[in-house]
Amino acid sequence: EAGVAQSPRYKIIEKRQSVAFWCNPISGHATLYWYQQILGQGPKLLIQFQNNGVVDDSQLPKDRFSAERLKGVDSTLKIQPAKLEDSAVYLCASSLDRTGTLHFGNGTRLTVT
Amino acid sequence: AQSVTQLGSHVSVSEGALVLLRCNYSSSVPPYLFWYVQYPNQGLQLLLKYTTGATLVKGINGFEAEFKKSETSFHLTKPSAHMSDAAEYFCAVSGENSGYSTLTFGKGTMLLVSP
Numbered sequence: 001e002a003g004v005a006q007s008p009r010y011k012i013i014e015k016r017q018s019v020a021f022w023c024n025p026i027s028g029h030a031t032l033y034w035y036q037q038i039l040g041q042g043p044k045l046l047i048q049f050q051n052n053g054v055v056d057d058s059q060l061p062k063d064r065f066s067a068e069r070l071k072g073v074d075s076t077l078k079i080q081p082a083k084l085e086d087s088a089v090y091l092c093a094s095s096l097d098r099t100g101t102l103h104f105g106n107g108t109r110l111t112v113t
Numbered sequence: 114a115q116s117v118t119q120l121g122s123h124v125s126v127s128e129g130a131l132v133l134l135r136c137n138y139s140s141s142v143p144p145y146l147f148w149y150v151q152y153p154n155q156g157l158q159l160l161l162k163y164t165t166g167a168t169l170v171k172g173i174n175g176f177e178a179e180f181k182k183s184e185t186s187f188h189l190t191k192p193s194a195h196m197s198d199a200a201e202y203f204c205a206v207s208g209e210n211s212g213y214s215t216l217t218f219g220k221g222t223m224l225l226v227s228p
Binding site: 031042044048055056095099100101103105107109 | 215
């Protein structure tokens with residue numbers, strides 16, 4: 001089966017600019033996650049979707065971050081405006097069951113200068 | 114709420130030596146426990162998981178982990194390290210969130226393997 005697809009792989013922007021990341025989960029996986037991984041740390045959940053509904057966005061900085069999953073398939077994560085501390089790898093993952101087994105994409109490495 | 118503590122941000126072993134990566138968890142509900150591995154510039158890949166049943170879990174690449182409820186631990190081991198095992202390893206715990214599973218990760222342990 002095809003894995004989780006993410007684009008772009010790398011992005012460099014200046015602070016106060018905007019950026020968007022795209023994710024296409026494994027076909028049939030209803031649950032989609034966006035994680036932020038800062039260098040030297042474990043992934044931190046930003047938002048979790050079940051189909052096209054939000055299950056958990058408690059750690060999403062809603063003043064600058066937004067995410068959508070239209071039609072319950074692919075998803076977009078946006079940052080506007082970006083700050084230096086947003087420099088991180090943004091990982092998308094999807095899952096089929098409720099045991100928490102996640103399938104990850106290769107991530108988008110964001111550098112904010 | 115769940116949390117994970119991984120002891121040691123870096124572990125160094127020689128090729129052929131025993132690998133032991135430590136993980137302790139906290140969970141208010143019976144946990145599902147996971148070990149994921151991350152190679153440079155890649156996403157995370159599942160090594161093994163514990164859900165219910167047998168407490169000794171075998172995973173890919175010769176790794177295994179034992180769930181010890183009394184110690185709230187889920188340490189990862191491999192009898193003999195290979196150079197290809199050099200990567201970052203993350204322990205994670207899953208808990209129900211509005212009826213759907215949410216994974217909480219530890220900070221990771223970088224495994225360094227020397228010849």
